[in-house]
Amino acid sequence: MASFEPWTQERAAAIIAHFDGMEGATLPILHEIQEVFGFIPEAVIPMIAQALNLSRAEVYGTVTFYHEFRQELPGRHVVKLCRAEACQAAGGDHLADCAERRLGVKLGETTPDRRVTIEPIYCLGLCATAPSAMLDGRPVGRLDEDKLNALLTEAQL
Amino acid sequence: MTVRIYVPIDVAAIACGAEEVVAAIRAEAHRRNVPVEIVRNGSRGLLWLEPMVEVATAGGRVAYGPVEARDVPALFDAGFHEGRGEHKLCLGQIEQHPYLARQQRLTFARCGITDPRSLEDYRSLGGYKGFERALTLGPAAIVEEVFESGLRGRGGAGFPTGIKWRTVAGAPATQKYIVCNADEGDSGTFSDRMIMEGDPFVLIEGMTIAGIAVGATKGYVYTRSEYPHAIAAMNDAIAVARRAGLLGKNIGGSNFEFDMEVRMGAGAYVCGEETSLLESLEGKRGLVRAKPPLPAFVGLFGKPTIINNVMSLASVPVILSEGAKFYKDFGMGRSRGTLPIQLAGNIKYGGLVEVAFGIPLGDLINDFGGGTRSGRPVRAAQVGGPLGAYLPVHQFDTPFDYEAFTAIDALIGHGGIVVFDDTVDMMKMARFAMEFCAIESCGKCTPCRIGSTRGMETLDKVRRGEDHVKNLALLEDLCETMKVGSLCALGGFTPYPVVSAFRHFPEDFRPEPQLQAAE
Numbered sequence: 001m002a003s004f005e006p007w008t009q010e011r012a013a014a015i016i017a018h019f020d021g022m023e024g025a026t027l028p029i030l031h032e033i034q035e036v037f038g039f040i041p042e043a044v045i046p047m048i049a050q051a052l053n054l055s056r057a058e059v060y061g062t063v064t065f066y067h068e069f070r071q072e073l074p075g076r077h078v079v080k081l082c083r084a085e086a087c088q089a090a091g092g093d094h095l096a097d098c099a100e101r102r103l104g105v106k107l108g109e110t111t112p113d114r115r116v117t118i119e120p121i122y123c124l125g126l127c128a129t130a131p132s133a134m135l136d137g138r139p140v141g142r143l144d145e146d147k148l149n150a151l152l153t154e155a156q157l
Numbered sequence: 158m159t160v161r162i163y164v165p166i167d168v169a170a171i172a173c174g175a176e177e178v179v180a181a182i183r184a185e186a187h188r189r190n191v192p193v194e195i196v197r198n199g200s201r202g203l204l205w206l207e208p209m210v211e212v213a214t215a216g217g218r219v220a221y222g223p224v225e226a227r228d229v230p231a232l233f234d235a236g237f238h239e240g241r242g243e244h245k246l247c248l249g250q251i252e253q254h255p256y257l258a259r260q261q262r263l264t265f266a267r268c269g270i271t272d273p274r275s276l277e278d279y280r281s282l283g284g285y286k287g288f289e290r291a292l293t294l295g296p297a298a299i300v301e302e303v304f305e306s307g308l309r310g311r312g313g314a315g316f317p318t319g320i321k322w323r324t325v326a327g328a329p330a331t332q333k334y335i336v337c338n339a340d341e342g343d344s345g346t347f348s349d350r351m352i353m354e355g356d357p358f359v360l361i362e363g364m365t366i367a368g369i370a371v372g373a374t375k376g377y378v379y380t381r382s383e384y385p386h387a388i389a390a391m392n393d394a395i396a397v398a399r400r401a402g403l404l405g406k407n408i409g410g411s412n413f414e415f416d417m418e419v420r421m422g423a424g425a426y427v428c429g430e431e432t433s434l435l436e437s438l439e440g441k442r443g444l445v446r447a448k449p450p451l452p453a454f455v456g457l458f459g460k461p462t463i464i465n466n467v468m469s470l471a472s473v474p475v476i477l478s479e480g481a482k483f484y485k486d487f488g489m490g491r492s493r494g495t496l497p498i499q500l501a502g503n504i505k506y507g508g509l510v511e512v513a514f515g516i517p518l519g520d521l522i523n524d525f526g527g528g529t530r531s532g533r534p535v536r537a538a539q540v541g542g543p544l545g546a547y548l549p550v551h552q553f554d555t556p557f558d559y560e561a562f563t564a565i566d567a568l569i570g571h572g573g574i575v576v577f578d579d580t581v582d583m584m585k586m587a588r589f590a591m592e593f594c595a596i597e598s599c600g601k602c603t604p605c606r607i608g609s610t611r612g613m614e615t616l617d618k619v620r621r622g623e624d625h626v627k628n629l630a631l632l633e634d635l636c637e638t639m640k641v642g643s644l645c646a647l648g649g650f651t652p653y654p655v656v657s658a659f660r661h662f663p664e665d666f667r668p669e670p671q672l673q674a675a676e
Contacts, residue, residue, distance in 0.1 A: 023458065024420075024438050024439045024440040024458075025440060026440025026441070027420065027421065027422070027423060027437065027440055028420070028421075030423070031382070031421060031423070052440070054440075058441070061441075061442050062440065062441060062442055065425065065442035065443060065599075066422070066423030066424055066425050066443075067423070067424035067425060068382050068422075068423035068424035069423055084344030084345075084543070084593075085344040085345060085502065085539055085543060085575050085586070085589070086344045086345045086501040086502040086573075086575045087344070088586075088589070089501075089502030089503040089575055089576060089577045089578075089581070090502055090503050090530070121383065121424075122342065122344065122426060122593070122596075122597075123342055123343070123344045123346075123383065124168075124383055125168070125169075125341065125346070125347040125350040125381075125383065125384060126168065126169055126172050126347070127344060127345045127346070127347055127499065127501030127502065127507070127573070127575065128169065128204035128205065128347070128499070128500060128501045128504070128507025128508050128509075129169050129172060129173055129204055129205075129207065129507065130501065130502060130507075132172060137385065139168050139171055139172035140172050141169060141172035141173045142172075142173055
């Protein structure tokens with residue numbers, strides 16, 4: 001399970017300062033902010049803009065462009081199911097249906113109890129051992145219904 | 158005597174239980190009082206056999222796979238730690254395995270054999286020989302050597318690497334960059350990931366040689382956030398190379414300077430397009446740039462930049478160490494050298510196959526791949542990622558060659574092959590191609606941004622039986638517009654899977670009243 005720190009402006013300022021002098025630091029800063037706080041809080045955007053001499057719109061635009069950056073906290077566990085062609089060829093559609101049915105939410109959503117977020121991902125590079133998934137950064141290959149159910153049980157704990 | 162046991166650290170092996178296997182081997186060896194040394198090697202690319210465990214014996218490395226943690230006690234019982242072949246998972250001397258013996262491994266020569274984090278291992282199998290020769294040749298001769306090898310960009314476009322290097326070498330500037338495109342987002346591809354995880358020094362060496370050749374002192378590897386294991390391996394190897402004086406100032410005791418770092422994308426497929434990648438490296442939205450100017454003149458931060466795929470740069474060391482002619486002697490027509498091909502999807506023996514250009518598609522799918530994993534007949538193969546064409550079985554005699562694929566309206570792309578059996582619904586795959594383009598479009602040009610969504614809607618109408626003949630004609634027209642009117646390959650190549658699916662499998666593009674009634 002991922003554990004995140006509560007938002008403080010001081011912590012955010014320290015993260016931004018750490019990247020002082022780096023060329024093209026926007027993405028590295030955003031990754032670190034998300035790693036620490038679990039998402040990109042709105043309050044950090046003007047701080048990054050000021051540090052990098054950018055407009056707030058430019059920083060906000062970068063945040064919203066990339067699928068990976070979140071603007072709200074995810075569930076306690078994040079399950080990413082690969083939905084790209086190689087996994088589709090190996091039965092991925094059926095597994096995605098199973099996961100949605102079991103959790104009662106669609107891909108891209110979080111269960112109402114905030115325990116699990118399921119997301120589509122387009123390729124983990126595990127295409128010869130498809131279908132593939134990732135639970136909180138742990139890769140799982142050769143997924144079948146039993147393995148998926150075990151994974152979701154683990155995520156719902 | 159200590160037994161040396163190899164368990165791959167490649168993420169494909171980890172995803173199939175390699176960490177649990179390592180723990181089980183340690184525990185079992187401890188229990189039996191057998192001293193073992195576990196080496197975490199890269200993957201050999203026989204991915205259906207992962208986790209594939211190897212034991213060093215006097216006669217070579219004996220492999221076992223696919224091993225699960227629960228197999229480990231029985232493996233010890235059968236004397237696997239002595240390299241005995243009694244267990245049913247024993248594959249014999251791995252070097253003689255037909256899947257490997259039939260390959261021509263130049264770029265992947267070391268992958269799976271060495272510990273990816275060991276510079277000694279890398280050097281012991283020819284590593285940094287290309288770099289040493291590059292130092293004696295000097296910049297201009299390096300560029301000519303790469304040009305002479307016939308190497309073409311392995312990212313998909315197939316542009317001659319030597320010409321790119323010449324252009325950047327000739328561009329006057331105080332700062333130049335080497336950017337490695339490791340944003341391997343195509344489904345069915347994993348060769349970049351495997352080399353970064355399994356032999357990261359070969360990429361470092363290739364980028365260093367590129368830096369010397371064109372006068373660039375700084376390199377970036379732009380890779381995916383979906384590849385944390387590759388990032389960790391690259392960062393570790395970069396630190397080792399720096400400590401060994403192979404990155405930084407006066408590299409290898411010369412007067413050249415070159416250093417590099419890894420940067421991580423954030424889940425945007427379009428950032429694999431070179432100008433979008435440059436925007437992303439600069440910290441912006443990954444909007445595609447109009448060309449010209451070419452990145453070779455106005456690239457990263459406005460400076461002359463070489464941007465090459467991982468496979469292109471990782472092929473440079475062997476070209477320099479063995480010479481352009483050695484490399485050029487592999488291949489066919491204008492496609493020279495070898496291509497690391499990836500077999501994926503519904504395939505029995507999925508993995509990495511590095512062979513000379515010219516091998517027919519069917520040999521890869523049937524001889525190497527063994528047909529489908531489901532055991533059903535193969536119906537189609539998508540070659541070259543989400544933007545590549547779907548090929549029917551009667552085109553499987555097409556040789557792997559850039560021009561031969563162009564001639565049948567297909568592309569080699571990054572060398573990924575995704576196999577589908579006869580249960581595939583080709584209209585659904587065509588719709589997915591449009592949907593994927595809609596999700597991943599950067600939004601800069603209209604044919605891609607709007608066309609992909611309209612394409613999806615049009616296919617939905619066909620499925621529902623609304624004017625389906627008229628709508629299919631409209632779809633073809635839309636594909637033509639996207640192909641010629643899009644700014645980059647995302648919108649421009651999405652028609653390849655759509656049109657090929659329609660052309661080769663028209664029987665799937667029909668209304669489905671029964672399905673509608675059932676819903």
